[in-house]
Amino acid sequence: MTTNDDVASENSPQMTANLEKIEALSERLIKAVSGKSSTNPALSGPDRELFSNALNSYWHEMMQNPAKMFEHQAAYWGKSVKHYVEAQQVLSKGKLEAPSDAFTTDKRFSNPLWNTHPYFNFVKQQYLINAEAIAQAVDDVEDLDSTEKQRLKYFSQQIIDMMAPTNFLGTNPDALEKAVQTEGQSLLDGLENLVADLEANNGELIVKLADEKAFQLGENIATTPGKVIYRNKMMELIQYSPTTETVHETPLIMFPPWINKFYILDLKKQNSMIKWITEQGYTLFVVSWINPDESYADVGLEGYIEEGYLAAIREVKEITGVKQVNCIGYCIAGTTLSLTLSLLKKRGDKSIKSATFFTALTDFSNQGEFTPFLQNDFIDGIEAEVNEKGMLRSFIMARTFSFLRSNDLVYTPAIKSYMMGEAPPAFDLLYWNGDGANLPGKMAVQYLRGLCQSNEFADGGFTLMGETLNLKDVDVPLCSIACETDHIAAWKTCYRGVQQMGSTSKTFIVTQSGHIAGIVNPPSKNKYGHYTNDDLKLDADAWLEQAEFTQGSWWPRWESWLKKRSGKQVPARLPGDSTHPELCDAPGTYVMINSKV
Known part of the structure; x- marks a missing residue:
């Protein structure tokens, strides 16, 4: 009979080292899993019914x-x-x-x-x-x-x-081949990756999609020069430095979604829409939202509108000395821009001259691929979660989005990381995708119950801030860009919402590709084309069938539309003024706040 010491003495130094490493990793694994934070079980699957x-x-x-x-x-x-x-x-x-x-x-x-x-x-x-x-x-x-x-x-x-x-390892030839080729080192590396992901997320298994050490905000991504010139509890307002001697008189405010960080529009210089807009001669302001914690539990959509949209519009008008601004809203921020436009209509406020919507849903009568998650069992679970935690934690939303494309965003990355022992790639888009944000409890429930489930904005009116807001109140000149293969905001659903808006000046563009790649589509890549059709009375299928296809980015077409609504040329404006001192360099401080599981 042999002892463990006898067996170890017969093993190679590498084998002995590997065995010791497995033991240490096993201890870390148990410790990481035992520290897992609780999640409402209703969020892990449908009810038994x-x-x-x-x-x-x-x-x-x-x-x-x-x-x-x-x-x-x-x-x-x-x-x-x-x-x-x-x-x-x-x-x-x-x-x-x-x-x-x-x-x-x-x-x-x-x-x-x-x-x-x-x-x-x-x-x-x-x-x-x-x-x-x-x-x-x-x-x-x-x-x-x-x-x-x-x-x-x-x-x-x-x-x-x-x-x-x-x-599964035993039925994955790629993993087995690599394990043999590396004498088991790939499996050890995979176990290390697994334990590291668990430790980084308090026991919750979230597959790391990108090498986080490869990117530093303000250094190799989100590098367009600018200054934070205003800050409140909801957002930092960034004014980007001009790159032209003159700019259009009417400034442009961009409202990104607060489910993720704004720098999806400022990743690398080659695909930065923020940089490109400044190069076209616009005074550009971008809102960078706070990543809320439990202290924001009682913040609702009215908080985002009052201290986000209305505050940004007020400060930009004051800095630039104009009476009107142009606005962009992306995804949920586009939905909320529509709410803001209805509110301003009720108040007789004409501060917004035109609106651009990126993949923005406003009519939720067809819930599309999110139907499985927008029924009462899941929403009840979310309500219980936010009542306990004060917020909808970012990993819950990320998990939901990922499982809509589980093979691409869950299983394949997990196989590469945990079975093949590969390090995650240094991919800026995946880095951004993993840098999510929490949602305040009240806001999450308002959005899911009132807009997604009940479709009140398009059907009967959504009560907010003492007003009943309606989709038909959106009557400013508008341009809506939807993405052909978008599984988050289906283009046909975006189109249906635009059809119901009250504006007499509407432009609708469908770009190839999905929710992100369709928007982040710089002209220099000449990668994805787009469809246009002025007849918005057609149903969606007929609209696309009769649309004109143009190869290349939609950015120049949209900029041509925006130019007509942006006024004369004036001397380029430097960030801030005497009452809006430079608080810090772009991309600011709020964007640096990471979510915790």
């Missing part, structure tokens, strides 16, 4: 039409048995080769071994047979309403994606 209703519907269908159910079951059994027999026949002939693969290409199975090795080919094909059977079973459920059916499809697909053989 959804699956109970689906099961009841399935059994009801089986009783009513047993032949159909048996047909589907027999087809599944037949495919599985046939698959097994074919594999056995090949092996019985002494051939270590896979049977012919009848399935289409899936990038998860790009390793040649999935097609050439009998074991991996068998695992892959059986997984795809199982996935097809689950999807068919969901399609066969007929007694659920459309919303429940959509949710059932979504959560069933999550199960299918989670059970992919690529997600």
Whole structure:
């Protein structure tokens, strides 16, 4: 009988070191997981009623039409048995080769071994047979309403994606090959990555998507020169330095979403929209929102409007000496810009000369891919969460967005980091994506209940700040940019909202690509084109069918539209004035506040 010391003495120095490292990592892993902060369980999945209703519907269908159910079951059994027999026949002939693969290409199975090795080919094909059977079973459920059916499809697909053989070491040839090639070092590195991610997020497993050490705000991203010239509890107001001798008289205020940080529009010099706008001769102000903590629990949408939008408009008018400003609102900030425009209409205030909306939803009658998360069980869970924590923590929103594209944003990064032992890439966009922000409790519930669930702004009126706000009150000249493959703010839904706005001067542009890449699309890249059509009375499908396609960025087209609404040329304005001293350099201090799990 040998002792552990005897075994260790027979191992190589590298093996001994690795064993010691595993022991240390295991201790850290246990400590990190034991420190996990609590999260309302309702936010981790649908209530049991959804699956109970689906099961009841399935059994009801089986009783009513047993032949159909048996047909589907027999087809599944037949495919599985046939698959097994074919594999056995090949092996019985002494051939270590896979049977012919009848399935289409899936990038998860790009390793040649999935097609050439009998074991991996068998695992892959059986997984795809199982996935097809689950999807068919969901399609066969007929007694659920459309919303429940959509949710059932979504959560069933999550199960299918989670059970992919690529997600497990023993059935992932890429991970196994690398483990052999590196003598197990890749697995140790992967365990180190796993433990580090858990420790960084208080026990919550959030896959790190980018190398955080590769970026420093103000040094290699968010570097456009400017100054913070105003600050309150909700935001810092940045005025960017001019790059032209003259500028348009009417200043431009950009309101980014407060779910993430503003520097998505100022990543690198090559793709910085902020830099590009200053180069076109505009006095540009950008709001950088606070990353709220629990002390902001009682801040609602009215707080963002009063101390964000209205405060920024007031200060910019004072600094520049003008009566009107142009505004941009991106995503949720575009939704809130619409609310602000309705409020100003009620008050007879004409401070906003024109409005630009980036991927902004204003009519929520079709909840799109967010339908699974906008039902009462999830929203009830969010209310319970914010009542306890005072805020909706950023990782909860990030997790929700990620699972809308789980293979790309959850499983593939996890495989590379935890099974392959790879370091996350130095990718600025992914760095920004991981730099989320919390939402104040009151604001989150107002938005989810009043706007997303009840659609009050477009249907009947949204009560806020003593007024009933309506979408039809948005009557300033406007330009709305939506993205063709946007899964967060579907372009057809953005279009429907614009159709209901009261303005007589509307421009609508659909750019190729998604929620971020479609907006951050500089002319120099000549990558994505865009669609335009002046007839906004058409339904969305007809609008796109009859639209004119232009290759290249939409930025110059929008700037041409903005130029007509920006007045004469005046001498370029330096940041601040005697009553607005420079508080600090851009990108400011609020953007540096990180979220904590």
